[in-house]
Amino acid sequence: MYRLPSRYGAYAISLAGLVVCLLGLALLHAWPWGLGVLAFGLLAALGTHDLFQHHHTVSRNYPILAHLRYWLESIGPEIRQYFIQSDTEERPFSREQRSLVYRRAKNTIDKQPFGSQRDMQAPGYEWMNHSLAPTRIEDHDFRIVIGADRPRPYSASVFNISAMSFGALSANAIRALNEGAREGGFYHDTGEGGLSPHHRQGGDLVWELGSGYFGCRDAEGRFDPERFAETAGLEAVKMIEIKLSQGAKPGHGGVLPGPKVTPEIAATRGVPEGLDVISPAAHSAFSTPREMIAFIQRLRELSGGKPVGIKLAIGHPWEWFAMVKAMREEGDHPDFVVVDGGQGGTGAAPLEFVNRLGMPLTEALLLVHNTLVGAGLRDKVRVGAAGKVISAFDIARTMALGADWCNAARGYMFALGCIQAQSCHTDRCPSGVATQNPQRGGRLDVPLKAERVRHFHANTLKALAEMLAAAGLNHPGELGPEHVIRRISRHEVRNLATLFDFVPPNALLSGGAAQHPVFRDYWELADPDSFAPPASVWQLRQSKLV
Ligand SMILES: Cc1cc2nc3c(=O)[nH]c(=O)nc-3n(C[C@H](O)[C@H](O)[C@H](O)COP(=O)(O)O)c2cc1C
Structure with a gap:
């Protein structure tokens, strides 16, 4: 049957x-x-x-x-987040990291009772050495000057809001970030989507120009100097950042689909309403490192002498070396370089890009810092860094490895109330942070969240001040790689000064950095007139049948 x-x-x-x-x-x-x-x-x-x-x-x-x-x-991610994962194992950010931000943003107790939950015997565990001669730090508003030798230098906080566009974030989220930045005295990066009315709440702005030149483009999408000068001249715009690439999706352009191009977004970006908007993978204003330096000079002039810098994720080392060689040969340089680590965030990117493209922050920062030191440019070019910097220790470690300041994107999203639902790409963000749905975004209370953004910044820097005082220092700029120790195995620990290679000042100019393979293999071969690979790399490629 x-x-x-x-x-x-x-x-x-x-x-x-x-x-x-x-x-x-x-x-x-x-x-x-x-x-x-x-x-x-x-x-x-x-x-x-x-x-x-x-x-x-x-x-x-x-x-x-x-x-x-x-x-x-x-609902698997939610089940794991609510019931299964421990406080320290969830990714991209653990519950411990998120709740630290929430507590600091809400200005409630950020202390840990009873003791550490860390396994201090696990390889990779890191700590900072304290001193028996601690200092006393009264003011935690640590600042650095960017573009000191330019007509309009900028005094920046050491912890700012990283680039996130209006389009990726809701109007209210942008408003709250900018109000928080105004109240706390730190900067807010516009992201590549242009400078919208929501960005203009009185906070300092870094205006980011991506390959789409949003807000300063002509009808064909090319850079428009007059429109640029108009916006760059705004008092709130303190610096200009040319975005070359982003850690989460380097070398990947983007498309904002027509239905998302609302009248407000169209006006902000300078594009037609309702039509797809393309961000090409590469810039059209320059195609060689030397041309990039000329473009930086042009932007500086057009902006009335404001600092101009670049943001990039590191890929082929010879391309970065070619830029540094162009700086030396042209006798001019960006006022800052922001290094974005491969672990950085995005509203949406292909999985392979998120997981497998873009050098992680530690290695990328070391390469950028060392190259500038070796080329005798480190005293002229400030270095910022972003990539999962969320706690005072993260800032201290990143600055110890060579950064002058840090930026955070997702940390400030948590301060706005983001719960890491990871639905930024669906337009159904439950916390109203990363959505263009007016009902969802409109529920985000701007004054309340602005206050949380301000508290997160201030309380994080207060914690940094306490760590620095315990280490016998007065400013995070005094941190060096010798301050941070890493466990290599159960029986071996090394401080970062001995674990990583550091290039002596001007060593690249005298051939003295040759012991490190990346400099030995590519520095001499890098060409300031081209991003193309050197001949030795071409030869390797030609050994294959194509
Ligand atoms: C929602 C979202 C939107 C972003 N948009 C931009 C952007 O427009 N331009 C840019 O350079 N980076 C953008 N980023 C990258 C961040 O600025 C930052 O470099 C990266 O997320 C690393 O910082 P984090 O680890 O603190 O998030 C975006 C990140 C997120 C999460």
């Missing part, structure tokens, strides 16, 4: 239930049977649809039941 496979059980029960309820309704005319008809009818319809559709084999084999699996799978 044929036995119906048990996987069809739910469908069979739904059909049987529908028949029974239909009979009950016909014979007894009581409304509960009507409810049964509705419920079993819907399930039976779903099961029939599952059986006859062709997109999902699992649904054809398991009508109705497959949906239970899909649903459980869809």
